[in-house]
Amino acid sequence: MNDDEKFFEEKMRDYQAPRCPEELVDRIMARVDAEPQAEPQPKWWTLFRLRHALVPAAALAVVLFVLLRLSPQPPSTPLPEIENPQVSIAPPETTSTPCELDLQEILRRLGAKDRAQLAYDDTTLCEAAEDVRMALNLMGKAMHSTERVLRNETRRRVADTVRMGLEASSVSPAPAAANPGNGG
Amino acid sequence: MKMDRPAFNRLLLEQKDAVYGLAVHLLDSREEAQDVVQDVFLKLWRKGGAVEVQSRTAWLLRVCRNACLDRLRRRKVRRHHRADPSQIKLGVGSPRELDGDSGRELSFDLSDEGAGAQQVEDRSEVRRIVAAMQRLSEPQRSIIMMRELQGFSYEEIASTTELSLSAVKVSLHRARKKVRRMFEEAKEVRA
Numbered sequence: 001m002n003d004d005e006k007f008f009e010e011k012m013r014d015y016q017a018p019r020c021p022e023e024l025v026d027r028i029m030a031r032v033d034a035e036p037q038a039e040p041q042p043k044w045w046t047l048f049r050l051r052h053a054l055v056p057a058a059a060l061a062v063v064l065f066v067l068l069r070l071s072p073q074p075p076s077t078p079l080p081e082i083e084n085p086q087v088s089i090a091p092p093e094t095t096s097t098p099c100e101l102d103l104q105e106i107l108r109r110l111g112a113k114d115r116a117q118l119a120y121d122d123t124t125l126c127e128a129a130e131d132v133r134m135a136l137n138l139m140g141k142a143m144h145s146t147e148r149v150l151r152n153e154t155r156r157r158v159a160d161t162v163r164m165g166l167e168a169s170s171v172s173p174a175p176a177a178a179n180p181g182n183g184g
Numbered sequence: 185m186k187m188d189r190p191a192f193n194r195l196l197l198e199q200k201d202a203v204y205g206l207a208v209h210l211l212d213s214r215e216e217a218q219d220v221v222q223d224v225f226l227k228l229w230r231k232g233g234a235v236e237v238q239s240r241t242a243w244l245l246r247v248c249r250n251a252c253l254d255r256l257r258r259r260k261v262r263r264h265h266r267a268d269p270s271q272i273k274l275g276v277g278s279p280r281e282l283d284g285d286s287g288r289e290l291s292f293d294l295s296d297e298g299a300g301a302q303q304v305e306d307r308s309e310v311r312r313i314v315a316a317m318q319r320l321s322e323p324q325r326s327i328i329m330m331r332e333l334q335g336f337s338y339e340e341i342a343s344t345t346e347l348s349l350s351a352v353k354v355s356l357h358r359a360r361k362k363v364r365r366m367f368e369e370a371k372e373v374r375a
Binding site for chain 1: 203205226310333
């Protein structure tokens with residue numbers, strides 16, 4: 001106890017705090033009897049009951065279940081095998097879309113106009129492909145013909161050359177035989 | 185839980201002196217203190233069971249103190265409007281002496297009648313100590329009055345003033361020093 005505390009203890013030893021007069025108590029109780037007491041307002045958290053939350057929770061669960069069933073599931077990709085645990089695993093960089101849809105799904109999502117346009121494009125493409133195939137066929141036949149012509153021509157030229165060679169070889173001893181005196 | 189009449193009556197009888205004493209000390213006026221005490225208890229009754237049973241005493245003291253501080257503020261504003269600046273001697277006497285309110289009374293039952301000279305001197309000292317307490321600013325005034333005049337615990341003072349326990353102890357320590365210094369200075373002047 002420090003000096004200040006001792007000082008107050010000594011000085012205030014005989015001090016008596018004022019007492020509430022009895023007539024004030026009577027007056028207050030008379031007012032209390034005259035005034036009805038207000039009903040205590042319930043706190044908002046006391047209004048909450050578990051059973052009140054069951055119906056919304058069940059409805060929410062059903063909605064979530066339906067949504068999950070309707071939403072397309074992304075194809076599951078196998079996890080890369082970890083050969084070296086020291087190497088940090090990062091997702092592989094890819095330029096493809098994360099979710100691939102099949103052709104039927106795409107067609108289903110297209111509108112009627114788009115589907116017609118796509119069918120028209122498809123037909124046109126098939127016709128063009130047919131034309132290209134026919135052209136290639138013709139080119140092949142032409143090449144065959146050309147090859148055959150060239151082969152025949154080559155054969156003919158070779159035959160001509162051989163014949164001319166044979167003719168030349170058969171002709172060249174004749175002058176020597178015709179002019180024997182020129183040789184000796 | 186709704187508070188019934190017997191429970192309210194019991195609480196009133198238990199706490200009336202503490203609430204009334206706090207109001208008298210802060211306001212330095214018995215009439216005003218009675219009005220405040222009546223208002224505070226009726227407010228509790230009207231709130232019904234909204235105030236938790238275990239915190240009703242702290243609630244009463246807190247509401248009483250706030251009501252007293254409101255009245256003191258209004259009184260100060262009225263005094264400010266009425267005051268003649270030439271009659272105010274700054275730094276002399278208690279605020280009660282400055283405001284010229286003759287209806288005021290020092291806040292304790294100290295009758296000099298039939299008392300010996302020593303008793304009269306002691307009571308005069310107590311009056312001066314209480315007057316010095318009333319010159320303090322809030323919350324030191326409330327804290328030292330609740331502690332030294334009414335004997336409240338630190339916890340009760342902390343819940344009433346809405347301060348921490350350490351803040352109450354620090355304020356009380358400073359208030360004691362100030363009051364003692366003022367008291368001794370006044371004593372020297374009288375001597």
